[in-house]
Amino acid sequence: MCIRDRKKDIDKAKAAIRKGNEEGAKLFLANAVQKQKESLNMLKMAHKMDALSSQVKSNTHNTELMQNLNSLTPLLNFQADNISVENVYTQMSSFQEAMDKLTVAGQLVDTAVNKNITDENSDVAVDTMFNQLKQEMYVQVEGELGIKNDNLFNELKQPAQKSTNKDEEFLNNLKKL
Numbered sequence: 461m462c463i464r465d466r467k468k469d470i471d472k473a474k475a476a477i478r479k480g481n482e483e484g485a486k487l488f489l490a491n492a493v494q495k496q497k498e499s500l501n502m503l504k505m506a507h508k509m510d511a512l513s514s515q516v517k518s519n520t521h522n523t524e525l526m527q528n529l530n531s532l533t534p535l536l537n538f539q540a541d542n543i544s545v546e547n548v549y550t551q552m553s554s555f556q557e558a559m560d561k562l563t564v565a566g567q568l569v570d571t572a573v574n575k576n577i578t579d580e581n582s583d584v585a586v587d588t589m590f591n592q593l594k595q596e597m598y599v600q601v602e603g604e605l606g607i608k609n610d611n612l613f614n615e616l617k618q619p620a621q622k623s624t625n626k627d628e629e630f631l632n633n634l635k636k637l
Contacts, residue, residue: 462499466492 473488 462495462502466495466499469495 469488469492473485473492476482476485476488
């Protein structure tokens, strides 16, 4: 509002100068300066009011917080008085001991299972499958190239004979049991 009035006074001062009324122009400009000061004072007051409002809100929230804490404190004291520290310690120690026993038992079971799973039979099976794969590749390349008994693939044929011997040994050992 003061800014609008200031602008009007400046416009009136311009009109007065055009008419040759310097004294009237100065009065209008003095009014414009006064309106500008009034506008700044109002702006300062508005900022002070905002700051005061924030402080009041903060104090209100702090008061509410303190009231909530005051109502909560007796409940916390009651809980603290009714908790048996010795009982909690005993229960936690018992729980930890049970977890340790369970962990050790689980590790024993895992070790036994893994030992039974990874016996030499699985190694023999892997070797057999590997040699079969090599032989299949030999046959495929031999068919594509049209070459028979190539010296390059002789070594592929030899490991197959070795794995057959291992299989026979394993079966003989089973028969002895």
